[in-house]
Amino acid sequence: xxxxxxxxxGMGEIGGVLARGLLRLGHPVYPVTRATPxxxxxxxxxxxxxxxxxxxxxxxxxxxxxxPKAWRDRVILLQNELLPRDWEHHHLDPTVIxxxxxxxxxxxxxxxxxxxxxxxxxxxxxxxxxxxxxPAREVKGREQMLFELVRKNVYILTTNIAGLECGGTVRxxxxxHRKLAQAVADDVMDIQDWLTGTENDRGQLLAGMEEAIGGxxxxxxxxxxxxxxxxxxxxxxxxxxxTVPKLREIYSQA
Numbered sequence: 001x002x003x004x005x006x007x008x009x010g011m012g013e014i015g016g017v018l019a020r021g022l023l024r025l026g027h028p029v030y031p032v033t034r035a036t037p038x039x040x041x042x043x044x045x046x047x048x049x050x051x052x053x054x055x056x057x058x059x060x061x062x063x064x065x066x067x068p069k070a071w072r073d074r075v076i077l078l079q080n081e082l083l084p085r086d087w088e089h090h091h092l093d094p095t096v097i098x099x100x101x102x103x104x105x106x107x108x109x110x111x112x113x114x115x116x117x118x119x120x121x122x123x124x125x126x127x128x129x130x131x132x133x134x135p136a137r138e139v140k141g142r143e144q145m146l147f148e149l150v151r152k153n154v155y156i157l158t159t160n161i162a163g164l165e166c167g168g169t170v171r172x173x174x175x176x177h178r179k180l181a182q183a184v185a186d187d188v189m190d191i192q193d194w195l196t197g198t199e200n201d202r203g204q205l206l207a208g209m210e211e212a213i214g215g216x217x218x219x220x221x222x223x224x225x226x227x228x229x230x231x232x233x234x235x236x237x238x239x240x241x242x243t244v245p246k247l248r249e250i251y252s253q254a
Contacts, residue, residue, distance in 0.1 A: 021128030095119025163221025
């Protein structure tokens with residue numbers, strides 16, 4: 001029996017990992033690159049099992065705006081800095097995964113933590129990742145998944161932005177520059193509260209960040225995206241009229 005195909009929009013490193021896992025499960029994979037209009041791809045694959053949107057954060061909104069009608073009820077999202085507001089105004093109810101593994105060109109995937117997944121296609125994603133030895137776990141409740149998304153945001157934004165000041169690894173940040181990490185995290189959590197319209201449990205978020213740091217202590221704080229993440233965070237803070245003093249201090253010294 002031939003299994004239903006899966007469409008992957010954006011064939012970067014994470015998209016490639018998922019493609020390999022899906023192929024091992026026996027699903028045909030239909031890759032969609034920037035050169036292919038989504039409407040044309042939907043004519044070729046009108047009834048996929050799932051549509052994985054694996055583009056970068058900056059490209060997500062245009063892709064969601066252009067989604068063909070036939071694909072809208074089978075979307076899977078995996079971007080960093082992802083929150084419900086990113087898909088709700090498109091009237092989508094996607095499967096969402098918070099990626100806790102790193103994949104760089106020419107290297108195997110490095111797992112920090114099992115990646116939480118929520119939504120109708122959770123079992124498919126967990127199976128595909130399992131086929132390439134990457135652990136994932138299903139999250140049943142929306143509120144629990146929201147926590148997982150915010151947790152990832154706090155980790156990646158705090159370590160990246162703090163790294164602009166101190167450099168080094170996440171272990172060094174947490175052990176030698178805890179005051180800096182806390183100040184950046186406080187500002188980041190202010191923004192996350194505004195974005196989600198709720199008061200997130202800051203103790204749990206910091207504990208979750210510490211667990212992730214323990215998953216890969218030698219992970220570098222400052223990736224290439226760090227300056228852009230800081231600029232996006234400050235733009236959101238300006239919109240929300242938040243002071244975020246440590247973020248502004250780091251920006252002024254960059």
